[in-house]
Amino acid sequence: MLNNQLIGTWRLVSCEYRDTDEQVSYPYGKDAIGYLIYTSDGYMSATLMRANRFKFTSQDIAAVSIEEQATAVQTYLAYCGKYEIQANKVIHHIEASLYPNLVGVDQERFFKFKGNRLLFSTPSFPMNGKQQVAHIVWERLSNGQC
Template identity: 60%
Template sequence: MIQNQFVGTWRLVSYELRGADGQLSYPYGPDTVGYLMYLPDGYMSVVIMSANRPKFAASDIMSGNIEERATAAKTYISYCGKYEIQGNKVIHHIEASLFPNWIAVDQDRFFEFTAEKLSLSTTPILVNGQQQTAHLIWEHV
């Protein structure tokens, strides 16, 4: 039986976007926090957020004015679903996502393993009106 190298919990080391012109950006800031989990039963989950997210004025989890909620959504992304490995790609079959346009959509991630790290990159995606590729490095926890 071949061991699935993906299985486990991964902590985000770096996340950058690269534009077609080579320009780099860091959508959640330099101190981005994230975890990625792949389970042996074929499910996965990921959460990525800015490390310095402002708190809501109230402690009620369902509270927040429009600005607070907009900032919270803009500084956070998560999704989960099943995954499958095909060649040099891991395909995330998204079942739930903060970004509703990704629900029931497959997201391809090109991967490479080096030592205890996993590198994932996307095909070009639209971010802030520009086609960019995301490049993420994860370390095994």
């Protein structure tokens, strides 16, 4: 039953990190853009990015500066793979990712539904010298049915 509730396309509403002091940060900005897709055959894909990202100075990707490439990576997250549900959490088994260190890693998301929204929280993780917990809200766009 829970699997059926996840299936479909979700649009990002908000993504915030809270540290151990309850300080809130927005890694992709307060107006971040993103989509999350769960398929009925057990695959998922997630993308999140900062709105209004700077465009590269060249159409030739090989000619783009290292600084521009670094900024692009720091303002975008994408990964995909299989998923499974265990009680109140979904586990993303990452097979491809913008960040190479995520490939082969399982990402856990604790979830609950509130109306047409999917609320995620993560186990704590280190960032900028403090433990953080991500709180991500998604809004349903479709239920995966044609």
